[in-house]
Amino acid sequence: MKKSPLNAMTALSLAMAALSAISMPPVQAAEAAGTMLKAPPQVELPAPIITGHQGVFNGRKLDYSAVVERFDTTMADGGPAARLVAISYIMRSAGKKVDGASRPVVFAFNGGPISSSSTLHVGALGPKRVAVPDDIQASPSTFRMVDNPNALLDVADLVFFDPAGTGFSRFAPGVDPKSQASNVTDSRQLAQMILQWRKAHGREGAPIYLLGESYGTMRAPEAAGQLLEQGVAVDGIILLGQAVNIIEYAQRPANLISYAASLPTLAAIAWELGKADVRGRTFDAFVADARDFAAADYLSTLYLGGAAPMDRQRVVAAKLAEFTGVPADWYLANRLRISKVDYQQKIRPGFVLNTNDARYAKPVGGADPFDSVMNAYVTNFKTYLANDLEAGTIGDYLSYFQFPGGLNGWDWGVNKSPFGDWPYQKPISALMERNPRFRLLVGNGWTDTQTTVGAMELLVNEAQWPKDRVRTATYRGGHISYTIDASQKAFADDVRAMIRRDW
Numbered sequence: 001m002k003k004s005p006l007n008a009m010t011a012l013s014l015a016m017a018a019l020s021a022i023s024m025p026p027v028q029a030a031e032a033a034g035t036m037l038k039a040p041p042q043v044e045l046p047a048p049i050i051t052g053h054q055g056v057f058n059g060r061k062l063d064y065s066a067v068v069e070r071f072d073t074t075m076a077d078g079g080p081a082a083r084l085v086a087i088s089y090i091m092r093s094a095g096k097k098v099d100g101a102s103r104p105v106v107f108a109f110n111g112g113p114i115s116s117s118s119t120l121h122v123g124a125l126g127p128k129r130v131a132v133p134d135d136i137q138a139s140p141s142t143f144r145m146v147d148n149p150n151a152l153l154d155v156a157d158l159v160f161f162d163p164a165g166t167g168f169s170r171f172a173p174g175v176d177p178k179s180q181a182s183n184v185t186d187s188r189q190l191a192q193m194i195l196q197w198r199k200a201h202g203r204e205g206a207p208i209y210l211l212g213e214s215y216g217t218m219r220a221p222e223a224a225g226q227l228l229e230q231g232v233a234v235d236g237i238i239l240l241g242q243a244v245n246i247i248e249y250a251q252r253p254a255n256l257i258s259y260a261a262s263l264p265t266l267a268a269i270a271w272e273l274g275k276a277d278v279r280g281r282t283f284d285a286f287v288a289d290a291r292d293f294a295a296a297d298y299l300s301t302l303y304l305g306g307a308a309p310m311d312r313q314r315v316v317a318a319k320l321a322e323f324t325g326v327p328a329d330w331y332l333a334n335r336l337r338i339s340k341v342d343y344q345q346k347i348r349p350g351f352v353l354n355t356n357d358a359r360y361a362k363p364v365g366g367a368d369p370f371d372s373v374m375n376a377y378v379t380n381f382k383t384y385l386a387n388d389l390e391a392g393t394i395g396d397y398l399s400y401f402q403f404p405g406g407l408n409g410w411d412w413g414v415n416k417s418p419f420g421d422w423p424y425q426k427p428i429s430a431l432m433e434r435n436p437r438f439r440l441l442v443g444n445g446w447t448d449t450q451t452t453v454g455a456m457e458l459l460v461n462e463a464q465w466p467k468d469r470v471r472t473a474t475y476r477g478g479h480i481s482y483t484i485d486a487s488q489k490a491f492a493d494d495v496r497a498m499i500r501r502d503w
Contacts, residue, residue: 037178037404039171043395045070045085051390052092055127055147058154058496063092064127068391069200072172073192081175081185084193085168087117087389089127089151089158090201101205104156104235104499107194109163111214111243113186113410115400116166119374120213122381124482124491125158127151128388130380132373132483136359140372145380150492155499156209159197161190165401168394181403182411183424187222194227207437209499211238214451214479218243218424225427233435237428238495239442241451241479242459244424249455251339256302259337261454263294266343267323268446268453269358275325275347283476287446287453290323294454302336340449357478358447373483425463432465440465441498443473443491445481471503 048069055062067088073081091103108125109117122130122145129148132138152158162169164180171177180186190210198204208227212220217239224234251258267290270276271283278286301308301316308316316336317328325347326338338346344353354360354370362368378399386392403409431438444456453474460472473494475487482488497503 037176039175039177040165040398040401041395042083042170042173043085043168045168045394049389049391049394051388053127053388055151055153056149057127057151058149060154062153064153065090065092066127066389068168068389068394071193071196071200073189075179075185076188079175080172081180082164082189083170083172084164084189085162085170085394086193086197087121087160087167087391088197088201089153091153091157100201100203102207103203104207104209105159105198105203106152106156106209106211106238106495106499107159107161107190107197108211109161109190109213109216109219111212111216111219111241112163112166112400113181113215113403113407114163114166115215116162116398117160118167118381118397118399119377119480120211121160122377122384123480124488125151125211126160127153128384129488130376131485132376134484134486136369140376143373143376143380145384150489152492152496152499155496157203161193163189163401166398168391168397177401178403178409181409183218183222183413184411187219187226190219190223191226191230194223195230195232207235207499208232209236209238210234211240211495213240215243217241217451221424221427224431228427228430228434233431233438235435235437236439236441236498237431238498239440240491241444241448242442242456243451244428245455245459245462246451248458248462249452251341253337256299257458259302259339260294260299261458262340262449262452263298263320263323264291264454265446265449265452266290266338266340269343269353269449270323270325270347272359272447273325273347277322277325279322286323291454291457293319293323298336305335340452344449353449354478355449356480357445357483358449359478425459429463429465432469438469439498439501439503440470441473441494442470443475443481443494445475445477445479445487447477448479448481450479468503471498 048067051066053064053066069086071084073084075081108120110119127148128145131144131146133142163186164171165177210220210224220237224237227234249258249261264287267287271286298316301312317331320331321328348361351361351363354368357370360370382397385397428440442456442460444453446453456472460470475481475490477484477487482491
């Protein structure tokens with residue numbers, strides 16, 4: 001029987017739910033329409049919590065301070081909006097602050113909307129990280145919190161942003177959380193916090209970099225645009241698992257380019273699962289062939305639709321079977337198309353591939369092994385907050401906040417949908433024009449079915465940004481590819497090279 005793909009909004013909703021459902025606090029239940037949404041209890045932080053530490057980062061032994069501190073943000077009319085709590089790591093030299101005018105600062109955050117920064121914090125960038133074995137069958141008992149030699153403290157200070165309702169950040173007393181449920185107001189929290197952080201730490205002249213993951217890749221350009229309006233031009237943006245051009249790769253049935261853009265990811269998944277007809281090719285050669293086929297013969301045949309000669313359709317179906325492991329006959333019966341969601345359900349009978357990292361699969365109706373990874377991040381991070389940062393008693397650290405209506409309850413801007421015609425990349429173009437120092441790095445995991453490698457390449461190819469100021473990078477692994485040690489190091493090295501201005 002022919003199976004119709006899920007619509008784009010449903011697919012993205014499933015993806016976001018998969019990443020965030022592990023640790024959603026109980027106060028999130030949507031209340032009756034027209035009433036104020038219940039907010040999480042306030043956090044008690046009358047003064048910053050500062051602790052001293054030492055570590056080895058990229059081969060350099062460094063002293064640094066961890067600072068847990070509060071910043072209050074306002075609405076456009078000046079009224080209170082949020083009480084944000086940020087966690088910063090600031091390098092020290094002989095007990096003194098390093099020159100604040102020249103040392104870069106990276107502001108990092110995850111997505112959702114809306115989630116805390118804990119995944120990036122304890123998975124990729126912080127001075128400690130949860131090490132997950134590359135063997136996806138490994139017992140969760142083998143997951144360990146370890147020193148992170150790849151943390152960026154040798155080249156930059158780090159600040160982790162948690163939007164109101166997540167982490168230790170809260171909505172200001174009396175403020176309806178729904179007032180912050182938009183791309184603009186959410187990004188305003190970040191922009192205001194950055195301005196306050198720079199002033200509080202005497203870093204007004206420091207180069208600023210924004211590092212966003214998933215929905216955070218929509219937040220980063222918007223916040224950068226708001227900062228630019230106030231005379232602050234960031235020096236770089238890092239997008240990991242980007243959703244900036246989501247309208248172009250959302251898999252509506254008639255969105256032909258989305259099938260071509262997704263094919264390299266399906267090929268990578270088939271390779272990882274042993275379902276591909278690799279014919280002696282290396283991983284890199286195999287996915288490169290899939291990319292070339294997708295951009296040429298596949299996309300042009302999709303464009304012809306039913307007018308494509310049957311011989312041509314058979315050739316294309318055979319190539320699709322080679323790259324994805326799905327039989328050619330299935331493609332011929334389904335107009336040469338398979339959505340990412342359908343592929344997740346079909347390639348391993350009796351199992352469903354994880355949306356965030358398709359190397360993982362759960363039995364139909366069973367538990368998802370990827371949950372163990374997310375749970376390890378949550379539990380280890382809370383222990384780290386208490387033991388290392390001495391912040392375990394100030395309140396609950398919340399991983400996620402759910403607004404009523406989920407994605408449909410979020411104000412995405414024009415057309416009120418993440419799939420509307422909203423130019424999320426426009427501030428990046430403005431920065432390219434107005435700041436010659438500005439650089440952009442875009443990275444993606446190969447087995448990420450939320451935000452695919454092909455979509456990343458489509459964004460950069462269509463934007464017409466100066467090629468010498470943009471880099472793309474791919475990593476083995478999924479939406480949070482840094483669960484793989486080699487990918488985590490590669491990502492950190494790519495960010496480090498950008499900050500050092502090696503390109």
